[in-house]
Amino acid sequence: MKEGEVYYADYAKPNGFCDEAWKAIYQYVFALAHGANDIWYYSDWIKTPGVAIVSCNDGLRPVIMKLEATDIESKAED
Structure with missing residues (x-):
């Protein structure tokens, strides 16, 4: 993954997206894609509805x- 890359997802990992990074973020992606726009976690430091900051669990190559x-x-793909 490279800085500045943009991916769109809701149900499934986007093509070219790192498997380990997907494991770290998929539950947040699913929640945001399905209407969880309220501040629903870490409300003490994330003040913007519809936003989540998540880090990959790869300790040697961390990505935020x-x-x-x-x-x-x-919507589900056909």
Whole structure:
């Protein structure tokens, strides 16, 4: 993964996305993609609804990711 890359996801890991990073963030992605826009965790330091800051669990190559809800409708792929 490289700084500045943007991925869109709701149900499944995007193509090219790191497997370990996906394991660390998928529950937040799913929640944000399905309407969890309230401040629902760490409300003491994340003040923006629809945003989550999550880090990958790879201790040797840590990556911090900013997840943001969009207005794109979430739906299962056919």
